[in-house]
Amino acid sequence: MKKILVIVGPTAVGKTDISIDVAKALDTEIISCDSVQIYKRLDIGSAKPTIDEMQGVKHHLIDFVEPDQNYSVSEYRQDAQAVISKLHAQGKIPVITGGTGLYVNALLYEMHFGENASDETYRQSLESKAELEGNNAVHDLLKQVDLQASEKIHPNNIRRVIRALEINKVTGKNVGDFTLDPVRTKAYEVVLIGLTRERSKLYDRINRRVDLMLEAGLIEEVEKLKKSGLDDSFQSMQGIGYKEVLAYLNGLYDLDAMISLLKQNSRRYAKRQMTWFKRYEEIQWIDLETFSSKEAVVKTILSTI
Numbered sequence: 334m335k336k337i338l339v340i341v342g343p344t345a346v347g348k349t350d351i352s353i354d355v356a357k358a359l360d361t362e363i364i365s366c367d368s369v370q371i372y373k374r375l376d377i378g379s380a381k382p383t384i385d386e387m388q389g390v391k392h393h394l395i396d397f398v399e400p401d402q403n404y405s406v407s408e409y410r411q412d413a414q415a416v417i418s419k420l421h422a423q424g425k426i427p428v429i430t431g432g433t434g435l436y437v438n439a440l441l442y443e444m445h446f447g448e449n450a451s452d453e454t455y456r457q458s459l460e461s462k463a464e465l466e467g468n469n470a471v472h473d474l475l476k477q478v479d480l481q482a483s484e485k486i487h488p489n490n491i492r493r494v495i496r497a498l499e500i501n502k503v504t505g506k507n508v509g510d511f512t513l514d515p516v517r518t519k520a521y522e523v524v525l526i527g528l529t530r531e532r533s534k535l536y537d538r539i540n541r542r543v544d545l546m547l548e549a550g551l552i553e554e555v556e557k558l559k560k561s562g563l564d565d566s567f568q569s570m571q572g573i574g575y576k577e578v579l580a581y582l583n584g585l586y587d588l589d590a591m592i593s594l595l596k597q598n599s600r601r602y603a604k605r606q607m608t609w610f611k612r613y614e615e616i617q618w619i620d621l622e623t624f625s626s627k628e629a630v631v632k633t634i635l636s637t638i
Contacts, residue, residue: 334522335421338638340430341366341437341610342528343603344573345538347621349382351528352430353390354631359426359638362391364416366431366440368464369572370395371404374558377551378574380542400558400569405457410439417521426638434609435460438492441523441613443516452503459495461571467605474498479507489612524637527616529607534622539599543574543592552578573598 338359340352356363365371369379373396381395393416398404413429413436420427429440463471472488475498482497501507530538555578563570565579574595581591610616617637624630 335426336522336524336638337417337427337429337440338524338526338634339366339437339440340428340526340528340634341432341606341616343535343606344380344432344599345542345603346528346530346535347538348430348432348528349380349386351627351630351634352428353382353386353388354627355634356390356428357388358631358635359428361425361428362393362416362420364393364413364427364429365395366413366429366433366436367395368404368409368433368436369569369575370431371398371409372396372400372569373398374400374554374561375569375572375575377546377549377554378572378578380546398569400561400563401567403454403457403568405453406435406439406460407453409436413440414520421521432606433464434606435464435491437610441518441525442492443518452499455502456495456499457568459498461568463491463495465571465573465576465602467601468494471495471498475501482507489608523615525613525616526634526637527610527613527618529618529620531620531622535603536600539603540596543596543599546574547592552582555579556582573602 338355340348340355342348352363367379369375370381371394372379375381376396382392394409394412417427417440429437431437459471459474468488468491471491472483472486472494475486475494476483478501479497486493486497488494529535551574555575558570558575559579559582565571565576570576570579577586577591577595577598580586581588586594619630619633621630624633
């Protein structure tokens with residue numbers, strides 16, 4: 334069976350740098366798995382790799398959606414699978430890398446989007462809420478409309494939680510006996526690698542990244558987006574880094590408070606990402622702090638294929 338290599342991990346752990354070296358070693362291409370890097374003009378806050386950083390490795394599914402447009406998980410799945418098929422036809426192993434858990438799920442599971450009861454806009458809003466506020470925030474919504482379902486579905490099973498809410502909204506009925514359990518994909522073999530670091534060191538990297546983003550012009554980037562008519566009602570502007578700076582520009586925080594909040598939200602997001610990825614039983618964890626060089630990390634990843 335043809336393979337895909339999926340490299341995940343929390344924000345700022347070092348996925349981009351390592352995945353590029355892995356892709357070079359495999360003579361293949363990278364498919365981004367990041368729900369903010371998809372947007373054009375959202376460069377600094379999304380930590381989108383520059384042309385120089387890509388080192389000649391072709392990247393797919395970054396910088397291709399206008400920031401005033403919505404883009405759903407189902408669209409991501411369709412677009413990513415098209416690239417996967419193309420690379421497999423060329424005899425290459427696609428390298429998928431990023432930190433958006435719902436995008437990872439879309440490639441690992443046969444998720445039946447658009448069946449019968451479907452409300453794409455509502456589902457997108459729930460996906461964004463889960464991404465930004467955590468699974469419990471969405472699970473609390475389910476408690477309000479379908480208590481029985483909320484007692485059966487764990488908050489971390491966010492796909493089922495969102496599907497139950499969608500069914501309730503569209504049909505006005507509780508999820509009842511609907512079958513919502515996901516089925517693992519048989520389209521390809523998945524090699525799943527998780528990158529991690531000791532928490533205090535990861536948090537230091539996150540704080541440093543925020544400082545570097547601000548030095549690189551994050552506030553100016555958001556100012557331009559705001560002047561183009563974008564506000565926090567747009568999906569693109571709900572990403573961490575963009576919503577905090579936008580609130581600062583709107584006078585809700587002073588500069589120091591905004592920076593502190595941005596770092597705090599980034600750290601909390603990293604914690605939620607780790608919780609999400611730990612659910613995958615087959616994930617092979619690599620603690621980057623235990624390696625003496627990046628080359629050793631790359632060699633270890635290549636040995637798993």
